[in-house]
Amino acid sequence: GIQLAYSGINGPNLYTKEVPRGPSALPIRTFTNDPVQARAMDREDIRDLRRWHRNAFKRAKQAGFDLVCLYGAHGFGIIQH
Secondary structure, eight states: OEEEEOOGGGOOOTTTOOOOEESSOOEEOOSSSOOEEOEEOOHHHHHHHHHHHHHHHHHHHHTTOSOEEEEOOTTOGGGGO
16 A cells, blocks of 8 residues: 655745645744745645645556555645645
């Protein structure tokens, strides 16, 4: 099996500085002192997220996985939205 996850506001990328997307535009606590501000997802972002999950499921199936889990607990991914 394979587990898929979208970290959303819980996964700011401190290397690329890509702005994390979440349900609202709020400051995010990170394990560093670097200030990070989330961007509220709009409808297009939500459509993108759904498309990313669909495509990831398809790739997992093509790779031979018989079990695919979409992780959404502990404030990650879909539970944020």
